Amino acid sequence: MKISRFAALAGAASLAVGLSACGGGGGASGGDSIKIGIKFDQPGLGLNDAGKYSGFDVDVANYVAKELGKTKVTFVQAPSKQREDLIATGQVDLIFATYSITDARKEKVSFAGPYFIAGQDLLVAADSTITGPKDLDGKKLCSVTGSTSADNVKKDYPGVQLQNFDTYSKCLDLVVNGQLDALTTDNTILAGYAAQPAYKGKLKVVGAPFSEERYGVGLKKGDVELCKKVNTALEKMVSSGEWQKAVDKNFGPAGFKVDSATNPPKPDACS
Structure with a gap:
């Protein structure tokens, strides 16, 4: 399947199921369901191929959801320009979508992590x-x-x-x-x-990175409790070896070498 078809797939299905069958409400605050925003057209990170989800962000999201006690994950397409609105309007509970932590974004949302540093x-x-x-x-x-x-x-x-x-x-x-x-x-x-x-x-x-991008987990602004829970899950993913497995699985085939000097990063303190 060519990449050019991924966008069409993404537009045709704005919601789909992650770990198991799609559940109803509940979100991150209660119940066993959670809505997570991801990219639908980024191979190796967040990809929706006819309802089959793959990528590093997807693997980290699924791990965190499990640690939060969520057995039903609904993945929602989260284009870059819509991420803050998706969180603010409650359409998602968390966002794992190559979401770089910046001061400007922290005025609208809070971040757990980072869980990866790219360039x-x-x-x-x-x-x-x-x-x-x-x-x-x-x-x-x-x-x-x-x-x-x-x-x-x-x-x-x-x-x-x-x-x-x-x-x-x-x-x-x-x-x-x-x-x-x-x-x-x-x-x-x-x-x-x-x-x-x-x-x-x-x-x-080109292979000449010229910035540092700290991937964070977007969540509702001021939700310190959820932020701490997500950070605990991220730290466990690293210590258990599952983070490295996800890196090898998703970036290895592309020949991409992860910078071990900056990865895996330690999550910031929640505030």
């Missing part, structure tokens, strides 16, 4: 001569609305021609065909795309 990089055509963001002046760069990635590049390289889409998968064919020069987001996400059969040998990750 922003560039995905380009296999024959591209781009070696880093310094080569982007006058070039067409693709990113996703609501992501920190594009802002980081535009701030330091104002000459770049930025084009935003609602999902990363919409950028891929445009980069392969030369209509766009590069796609920027976290190296973990880019590695997953480059490893897909439809794009193998056609795309490459």
Whole structure:
């Protein structure tokens, strides 16, 4: 299945079941059900393939849900620009969606974690001569609305021609065909795309990360109790070896090397 179909799948099914059959309400505060936001179109991190969920974020989410006593997980699509609203309106209890912890976001939501530290990089055509963001002046760069990635590049390289889409998968064919020069987001996400059969040998990750992205678990602002429970679950996942198993399972096939100097990270104190 090609990546270009993932977005269609995601739009066709806004809700689907995770660990078991979809349950009703209850959320994180009570009962055995929980609603968790993930990305639906990020291979290796959060992917919805006709109702089958896979990726590192999915594995961490399922582990945390189990530790919280939740046996029924409903996965909800969480595009970058909608994540804060999904939490604020109660459509999800938690978000595991390559959700970088930033001061601006902490004004609207709270974060548990981080549970992974990635770095922003560039995905380009296999024959591209781009070696880093310094080569982007006058070039067409693709990113996703609501992501920190594009802002980081535009701030330091104002000459770049930025084009935003609602999902990363919409950028891929445009980069392969030369209509766009590069796609920027976290190296973990880019590695997953480059490893897909439809794009193998056609795309490459530049391999020159230029930021630090601390993936956090988004939750309702001020919910310190839930934050602490999630952090306890994350620490247990690391100490049990399950975190490393999830890393090897999801990033190994893409040949992505996790920076052991920063991973696994210790969760921040909840406030």
